[in-house]
Amino acid sequence: MVQxxxxxxxxxxxxxxxxxxxxxxxQAHVAATAPPSCFLDxxxxxxxAAYFGFGELEEALIHGGAGAANAxxxxxxxxxxxxxAQAKSAAAAGYLAGAGRPPxxxxxxxxxxxxxQQLHSGNSQSVGSTTDSSSAQNTTMSQMExxxxxxxxxxxxxxxxxxxxxxxxxxxxxxxxxxxPPSFQQHHPLPLQLHGDGGGDHDKRKHGSTxxxxxxxxxxxxxxxxxxxxxxxxxxxxxxxxxxxxxxxRIRLQQVEHELQRARSQGLxxxxxxxxxxxxxxxxxxxxxxxxxxxxxSKRLAELRAGLQAQLLDGNLGLxxxxxxxxxxxxxQLKAALARSxxxxxxxxxxxxxxxxxxxxxxxxxxxxxxKILMPQLDPLTEQQLLGICNLQQSSEQAExxxxxxxxxxxxxxxxxxxAGTLNDGAAAPNYMNIxxxxxxxxxxxxxxxxxxxxxxxxxxxxxxxxxxxxxxxRCFLSIGEYYSxxxxxxxxWASRPRDNFVGTESLSPTATELQALHHHQQNQFTGx
Amino acid sequence: xxxGAAAAExxxxxxxxxxxxxxxxAAERMERLASESAVVVFSVSxxxxxxxxxxxxCGMGVHPTVHELDLDPRGRELERALACLLGASGASAAGAxxxxxxxxxxxxxGAMDRVMAAHINGSLVPxxxxxxxxxx
Numbered sequence: 001m002v003q004x005x006x007x008x009x010x011x012x013x014x015x016x017x018x019x020x021x022x023x024x025x026x027q028a029h030v031a032a033t034a035p036p037s038c039f040l041d042x043x044x045x046x047x048x049a050a051y052f053g054f055g056e057l058e059e060a061l062i063h064g065g066a067g068a069a070n071a072x073x074x075x076x077x078x079x080x081x082x083x084x085a086q087a088k089s090a091a092a093a094g095y096l097a098g099a100g101r102p103p104x105x106x107x108x109x110x111x112x113x114x115x116x117q118q119l120h121s122g123n124s125q126s127v128g129s130t131t132d133s134s135s136a137q138n139t140t141m142s143q144m145e146x147x148x149x150x151x152x153x154x155x156x157x158x159x160x161x162x163x164x165x166x167x168x169x170x171x172x173x174x175x176x177x178x179x180x181p182p183s184f185q186q187h188h189p190l191p192l193q194l195h196g197d198g199g200g201d202h203d204k205r206k207h208g209s210t211x212x213x214x215x216x217x218x219x220x221x222x223x224x225x226x227x228x229x230x231x232x233x234x235x236x237x238x239x240x241x242x243x244x245x246x247x248x249x250r251i252r253l254q255q256v257e258h259e260l261q262r263a264r265s266q267g268l269x270x271x272x273x274x275x276x277x278x279x280x281x282x283x284x285x286x287x288x289x290x291x292x293x294x295x296x297x298s299k300r301l302a303e304l305r306a307g308l309q310a311q312l313l314d315g316n317l318g319l320x321x322x323x324x325x326x327x328x329x330x331x332x333q334l335k336a337a338l339a340r341s342x343x344x345x346x347x348x349x350x351x352x353x354x355x356x357x358x359x360x361x362x363x364x365x366x367x368x369x370x371x372k373i374l375m376p377q378l379d380p381l382t383e384q385q386l387l388g389i390c391n392l393q394q395s396s397e398q399a400e401x402x403x404x405x406x407x408x409x410x411x412x413x414x415x416x417x418x419x420a421g422t423l424n425d426g427a428a429a430p431n432y433m434n435i436x437x438x439x440x441x442x443x444x445x446x447x448x449x450x451x452x453x454x455x456x457x458x459x460x461x462x463x464x465x466x467x468x469x470x471x472x473x474x475r476c477f478l479s480i481g482e483y484y485s486x487x488x489x490x491x492x493x494w495a496s497r498p499r500d501n502f503v504g505t506e507s508l509s510p511t512a513t514e515l516q517a518l519h520h521h522q523q524n525q526f527t528g529x
Numbered sequence: 530x531x532x533g534a535a536a537a538e539x540x541x542x543x544x545x546x547x548x549x550x551x552x553x554x555a556a557e558r559m560e561r562l563a564s565e566s567a568v569v570v571f572s573v574s575x576x577x578x579x580x581x582x583x584x585x586x587c588g589m590g591v592h593p594t595v596h597e598l599d600l601d602p603r604g605r606e607l608e609r610a611l612a613c614l615l616g617a618s619g620a621s622a623a624g625a626x627x628x629x630x631x632x633x634x635x636x637x638x639g640a641m642d643r644v645m646a647a648h649i650n651g652s653l654v655p656x657x658x659x660x661x662x663x664x665x
């Protein structure tokens with residue numbers, strides 16, 4: 001076993017012989033299986049240390065060993081031994097390696113009491129980064145710690161490592177050993193004794209520092225551990241400061257964005273070119289909210305699907321359908337806000353994917369088209385429902401027509417306004433500012449049209465909900481959602497399709513098959529689209 | 530002063546008009562005008578949304594009576610009266626145009642959004658039939 005450990009310890013980077021010696025010493029004490037309880041102290045400490053670093057891990061380990069010894073009179077050596085047995089197969093051999101500490105551990109004459117308390121509370125002793133060279137080793141150690149979950153073996157390894165590190169492990173081992181059953185001594189003949197001086201107490205004095213928990217730690221170790229603690233503390237403070245800074249910046253950013261939007265909605269068109277960024281804040285906010293809406297939408301679709309498959313009662317399904325309806329209402333509210341702040345973003349459809357945009361009518365879907373798509377999905381329908389839907393389709397067509405005509409007239413009048421007077425004079429035209437003012441007024445009514453269009457969509461959806469039964473309404477919303485997600489997927493596929501270089505695209509390739517023959521990786525030529 | 534307005538709406542009347550119309554308030558006038566026809570639309574000639582409403586009714590085969598407030602000498606008052614009416618019955622955004630406003634059968638239907646909502650939920654056609662504006 002020892003050899004095994006040795007080989008594993010060979011992976012250690014530093015203080016190899018020492019470690020080996022320590023290992024021997026440790027093993028000496030191993031006699032029986034250590035109760036897992038002693039590792040309890042280690043677990044949180046070790047995990048915390050893994051998180052935060054090492055200085056306190058070291059301490060924890062040190063304390064752990066002592067604690068274990070104090071707690072049950074179990075020699076950490078014992079644990080270590082068990083550990084050793086298991087460690088061979090465990091990947092934590094490197095852990096041991098990592099634990100190899102330079103023989104400078106014995107530094108300070110006394111540990112402050114809090115260490116012992118920390119140990120026994122076993123809670124995270126958050127430690128920042130270690131400053132000394134063993135940090136790399138520590139990393140390994142912590143990684144190992146993280147890798148080996150809550151089995152006692154790792155704990156044992158931890159302990160093993162720790163004790164291994166102590167150069168005067170004999171002293172360490174000896175101290176607990178003093179409390180340990182004499183069997184240890186039996187098992188372990190000598191290396192320990194060779195190293196150590198026999199009883200623990202003498203060792204303490206001999207090597208200098210005596211910690212309150214009875215462990216012997218020499219001055220250098222102590223100093224190093226204290227430095228690690230300091231570094232950990234500083235690192236914690238830095239982290240806290242950074243997080244606070246992030247939070248305040250985030251809040252400030254939100255405030256600034258709100259102010260921008262407010263300013264924009266109050267019609268700050270002055271310096272429009274320079275305020276290009278400001279102009280987009282309404283659009284940017286909408287884009288963000290829309291992205292969130294889409295995420296929610298997919299969740300709702302999943303709920304609907306699940307509800308339909310599970311054959312929920314109408315009451316429960318009705319709740320889900322209601323939520324869907326409210327979700328759409330939210331979207332219309334968002335669009336209304338966008339119309340108020342940046343109607344051009346709404347009408348160009350930049351917030352939607354290309355395939356959706358292809359079917360756009362006044363900033364969104366065309367209600368009568370959507371109804372045409374939905375009708376076959378909703379079979380079977382009663383006579384009355386069929387009649388209702390046909391009427392709905394007809395009235396929405398009429399409303400669409402009316403709005404479209406109104407918008408057309410608006411376009412005409414806007415074009416006439418902008419083209420008023422002589423265009424040849426450019427900006428020096430006599431009534432340029434008048435023209436601009438009138439045109440601005442006309443643009444303001446654009447918002448009204450897009451809001452009416454959204455209103456039409458919303459009313460259409462509500463009317464559908466009224467006409468259909470709960471199950472049909474669920475299928476209806478599901479169909480709508482699925483249709484648009486297919487369009488979005490189509491857009492993605494289109495955007496990521498393999499393209500040829502476009503040099504020769506003017507010359508239309510005769511057939512798709514010919515192209516495929518030439519470039520088998522290419523699918524279609526859409527040049528004539 | 531009254532003759533011009535009177536002439537605009539009652540062109541078939543003799544120029545000797547009843548003096549009672551002189552003291553008619555804008556609100557009363559509005560009510561009177563609204564009840565005169567089955568479908569009455571108050572509009573502004575340059576407003577495109579009013580154009581949309583007119584096209585909507587024409588598309589349904591209804592011929593509304595349209596009062597262009599900008600062509601009416603007392604249009605301003607009427608507009609204010611209409612704004613009060615709208616403000617009382619529903620929310621009207623500050624700065625949003627008051628017109629178009631639709632009355633059917635003497636009763637207020639509302640602005641474009643109400644008209645469209647009524648049309649979509651199927652209540653507009655029965656209303657029109659009831660008022661006698663539609664016979665199909």
